[in-house]
Amino acid sequence: MTILLPVPDDWQAQARAARISTAGLLTHLGLTPADFPAGVIADPDFPVMVPPHFLAQIRPRDPADPLLLQVLALGQEARPQPGRLTDPLEEADYRAAPGLLRKYRSRALLIASGACAIHCRYCFRRHSDYGATMLTRAREAEALVAIAADPAIEEVILSGGDPLSLPDARLDALVTAIAAIPHIATLRLHSRTLVAIPSRVTEALLQLIASTRLSVVIVLHSNHAHELSADVAAAMARLRAAGATLLNQSVLLAGINDDAATIAAHCRRLFACGVLPYYMHLTDPVAGAAHYDVDEPRARAIDAELRAMLAGYLVPRFVREVPGRDSKTPLAAL
Ligand code: SF4
Known part of the structure; x- marks a missing residue:
């Protein structure tokens, strides 16, 4: 498991430490892409951002964790999704x-x-x-x-x-x-x-x-x-x-x-x-x-x-x- 260095509980330090690679996020949690049936992707336009405090609330080794699934880019994102919009609320x-x-x-x-x-x-x-x-x-x-x-x-x-x-x-x-x-x-x-x-x-x-x-x-x-x-x-x-x-x-x-x-x-x-x-x-x-x-x-x-x-x-x-x-x-x- 990747060990991330402790970050001070100062909000700006937490914000600076939020950017994390998809691979780093998974290895920190004891997971691999194979744990996700649809796979995971890296999205350079909307990269993974998870402050250490939020990361600490995610259960390790649980690919169904409800907090993890809000921040992890799954393979479905890269598949065609007809009718979806970039500005859905106009x-x-x-x-x-x-x-x-x-x-x-x-x-x-x-x-x-x-x-x-x-x-x-x-x-x-x-x-x-x-x-x-x-x-x-x-x-x-x-x-x-x-x-x-x-x-x-x-x-x-x-x-x-x-x-x-x-x-x-x-x-x-x-x-x-x-x-x-x-x-x-x-x-x-x-x-x-x-x-x-x-x-x-x-x-x-x-x-x-x-x-x-x-x-x-x-x-x-x-x-x-x-x-x-x-x-x-x-x-x-x-x-x-x-x-x-x-x-x-x-x-x-x-x-x-x-x-x-x-x-x-x-x-x-x-x-x-x-x-x-x-x-x-x-x-x-x-x-x-x-x-x-x-x-x-x-x-x-x-x-x-x-x-x-x-x-x-x-x-x-x-x-x-x-x-x-x-x-x-x-x-x-x-
Ligand atoms: S829902 Fe959108 S606007 Fe709100 S914190 Fe998440 S990424 Fe930012």
Whole structure:
């Protein structure tokens, strides 16, 4: 088994250590490509990125580990997948300014960063040309002017990539500029970094959350209870203590969380961490990720089973994002 050198629990050191070869990942876990019936591939356009903290939650010698299967490029990705798209949500049509998406009337979304601490093979933005679409310092003024000019916008969403890939000083400057727009009441951050590198919850981030006049909502992106380590739980407690409202959204992924018992365990663990389950997204038809799809009848059956198992507030809303609609579409309406 490959022994990876210990990495300090400093978020930037963890982020720097995330890039790992497919061979290095497998040998570290005591696995070989022969353990995967479809084989594994190396993808230079979307290379493997797994921070040491997340890697430590993966069970060695288990090719079916639900965390491993989110980050390992399997052979299915390289096979023809008819009907799959590089921009499945047609986001190019919603670009209101460089780095700014307007899909819904009261919310504006900033592609705050093109970087991610972890690369998820099911990602609907995995083919994004972030160099052209993300917010940069040079593009920031134009995006903020567009937000300031539209009083219908109540909430600014920081997305990416992952907005918590930004250094604290940059994030602070961006949030300060958003808070200076009088009609913005809420700041929402979507992040998977928090499960990949919980030490990203720095004192400076907590100070930022506690001191802004904006209501802060953090939407964690977690798909399985095994991602919610004791360190993640502690990070969530600190975010809550700073005043953030914590929600979670998941993606329904074949072979990873597509059964009611697994999702129920995840929802209970989220709640124990102070995080409310919010959305369960059905996959988008992104090129290379068809093997993660769960069909709608199966999703409906899981949803019904969950409702019988859990209190209503623990059941995430099963939805699909359909380009052109003015909100997410509930599974029941598909
Ligand atoms: S962290 Fe989010 S944006 Fe980044 S690869 Fe994963 S799913 Fe995609």
